[in-house]
Amino acid sequence: MLVARRHTRTSTPWLLLLLYLLLPNAWATTLLNDTSTAQDLYETADFLLDANASLSLDQVRAADAAFTPANTRRDLSFGYISGVVWLRLNLQSNAERLLHWRLELNYASLDEVRLYDIGADGVRESRSGDTVPYAERAIGHRYPVFEIVLQPGEQRTLYLRADSLGSMTLSGMLMSERDFEQHSQNGYLAHAIYCGVLIALGLYNLLLFLALRERPFLNYVLFMVAFALAVLSLNGLGAQYLWPQAAPWSNRMLPVSLTMAALLSAVFARSFLGTRQWLPRWDRVLQVLCLASALAVVATLLLPVQRALQTMSATGLIVTLMLLITSFVCIGYRVPGARLFALAWLLLLSGAVALALRNFALVPSNFFTLYAMQIGSGLEMILLSFALAARFNAHKRQREAALQDSERTLEKRVTERTEALEQANQRLRQLALEDPLTGLANRNALQQQLDQALKRGLRSHAPVAVMLIDLDGFKSINDQYGHAFGDLVLAQVAQRLRQYLREMDLPARLGGDEFVAICEHLPSAADALQLAKRLLEGLDTPMYIESRSVRVGASIGIAMSHRADDVTSLIRRADAAMYQAKAEGRNRICLANAPTQGPGQPGSGLG
Structure with a gap:
């Protein structure tokens, strides 16, 4: 009897494997157990493009043959497209206990993602995305995240329906609950550090503005506020903490705030580089750029969201490129602070270009291209703060020099007045001791x-x-x-x-x-x-x-x-x-x- 049981336990995995190989579409099934590592959707999912957004779940299930393995593409970044994209994952547990997994799409700007979790018990439906109020999301998180529960030996099929007017980026991971918690904490920590740096730099420069009353510091703070709102919207932190109930506005917050940041960056560049003083003709070009950026801000409020996002990407790229060219011109004219400004905007331009190219699906979507804006902007903010600090020190030296000049001028005037007074006194003494007619002593x-x-x-x-x-x-x-x-x-x-x-x-x-x-x-x-x-x-x-x-x-x-x-x-x-x-x-x-x-x-x- 004991031998039979051992034989049964030994043969069960082989029978499951044989059954798995003989099932239809068995090649697309992902086996999960207690020791399975995180699974990249690019390697495990299939996709289906629904250009008219007209297919129902039943129609999609009936069209299984139309799905294409994701790894036949460069990545799961589809850029700006019309319609929806369906993803399909076949999962099977070969663990001996209940498994809790998390499915995460690591792009917060997806409008709505619906998960249809199909198993022997029927269909479990849940949804998430930046147009879904935070309280109604499947799991409270800045990204679209869904819980996947697998019984021992259970097989389930997941259908993800992604609908977004922005860039359709569906890269993501399927990971165990423990791995997800660690991964999520690391992500929140990184964003907390980034936001903390922005807040510290913003407050520092605001205090400098209040102390010195120089417009470049205020323009820099306004630029940072607009850019911070864009980053919070891009990373999903804004919808989670600042506007959890404003779901429709959350969808438009990114293009409006990022385009506003582009406008304020041009305003800041004019004041920081002093183009009106150093380069009057080039300053008129920047004025036109500011006007065009202001019109782009209005456009992001009025245009459809997808067009607004495209306007945002184009405006950010053009403004950053123009400001970089401006900084190079200022370097040629030896404008103070132009070198640090050029380096800062070169870093931001690199991030903006990487993000824009990823949004248009021209480059692969990975950690660098997804967070290129944050990386570039963080370095740019630090360098600009150094540049403003250098400006502050230069201003301090100028004030000290002006104070010294004033003291020297005052000292000179006091000396002159003293000499004049002494001469007057001497003249009075002479008048008191001198005969006015002959000039002799009286x-x-x-x-x-x-x-x-x-x-x-x-x-x-x-x-x-x-x-x-x-x-x-x-x-x-x-x-x-x-x-x-x-x-x-x-x-x-x-x-x-x-x-x-x-x-x-x-x-x-x-x-x-x-x-x-x-x-x-x-x-x-x-x-x-x-x-x-x-x-x-x-x-x-x-x-x-x-x-x-x-x-x-x-x-x-x-x-x-x-x-x-x-x-x-x-x-x-x-x-x-x-x-x-x-x-x-x-x-x-x-x-x-x-x-x-x-x-x-x-x-x-x-x-």
């Missing part, structure tokens, strides 16, 4: 300078000579020719005082026709008399003013300082000597006596 300056000269004389034990000069005959000139002419005579007298006195001597005007000269470093009274004589001779020389010849004389009183002298006493003694000179006949010099003889006493005279 009475205040005379007292200050004489006081300092006396102090220097005490330190050096050298006398200071003070000459008090009163003009002779000036009153008659003033009365005859007028005060204006008299002022010219006084100015001429002042000029002669400067001419005949030494450079170190200080001439001053007391007022009227009285002048004073402070003379230091005269060894003796004889030297003072000699200097006064030279001055008297110079003053006695005729003056030619306004075609008139006039002549004035002078009475000069000299006082030599001694220790007991101060400013007042010294001038008083010189004044007394001057009056003595006038009393002796004018136009002469008189030397005052020393203070021991009493101030104001007459001294020696010199005619």
Whole structure:
């Protein structure tokens, strides 16, 4: 009995295999067990094109012979086509326990996918797709996913009816429940990282815009928002998390958002590259491109979805190519940031071209072509952030340079104002210490300078000579020719005082026709008399003013300082000597006596 049972167990698999080989269409049946790996639909499914979308399930089952193995095509990407596509899979379990498998189509933009799971218990129907509300999907997932349950030894036939106005991409996998969970988690993790990078970059550049108020940062954030919506729609995450109940809108969200992203990318390029400043003619081309992109956005809202998707692909490709050419032109003109911009858009262009070619079924559908836009855009976003960061640093350096220039300008202005103020103060001091008519020192300056000269004389034990000069005959000139002419005579007298006195001597005007000269470093009274004589001779020389010849004389009183002298006493003694000179006949010099003889006493005279 035991031997018979062993024989039965040994022969059962062979009988199943023989039965499998003898069944009709047995070559298309996929055997599944506990250790089976994931099955690619390209290797296991057959397809049938229903151009008019008119076949029912019964008609399709009756037309089994019309199905074609999928591996006779390059892949299961049919591009933009009319009608629907049917896929058929024959499955059989050779496991000894219940099997739970998942059938996933890894393209979220399929409008509606219906699964007809046919077995001995009848037909199990379920549906999914981006036009199906999330709550009504067979399994809650961003992709169309269906549950396949197989009893031990059970054979089932799966019919998938795919209907989509977009690109008909039916690549997918049949995998065990455990493998699907791991595969799904990895996919969600990758998209979470991608979206996290977009959010971080968007917030970073938004903060930069709020801080700097520069339009390129805002345009970049708007571009990222539109592009993020397109990516969320493309990957099915938008329909799962953002608009789970807006099924009809979900079908149109991808072309609208991606075309809007193309428009905003052109706007961003104009502001970032500064084409209005650097390339005015090329900027007009970009303006036309922006206008055309705006019209394309409107078209994606109004056209049928399939035409809208085709418009999206064409617009994205054209805009990306034009911006890449623009960046190369800007590199030639040495526009700041153009190199990083060109590299960023080259990466995005590669992704856009790969996705567009896949959508038109011109290249195989695989991981790279399916996620080319995300890969290229992720790298592009990072590079553009680097470019904006470089722009921020350049802006910071410009602000610092401008601040330094402002500080230097302010410092220069402060210096100029200080110098002007100092000059004004000096001018005021000069006006306070200078006679406005003759330019000589006035009475205040005379007292200050004489006081300092006396102090220097005490330190050096050298006398200071003070000459008090009163003009002779000036009153008659003033009365005859007028005060204006008299002022010219006084100015001429002042000029002669400067001419005949030494450079170190200080001439001053007391007022009227009285002048004073402070003379230091005269060894003796004889030297003072000699200097006064030279001055008297110079003053006695005729003056030619306004075609008139006039002549004035002078009475000069000299006082030599001694220790007991101060400013007042010294001038008083010189004044007394001057009056003595006038009393002796004018136009002469008189030397005052020393203070021991009493101030104001007459001294020696010199005619």
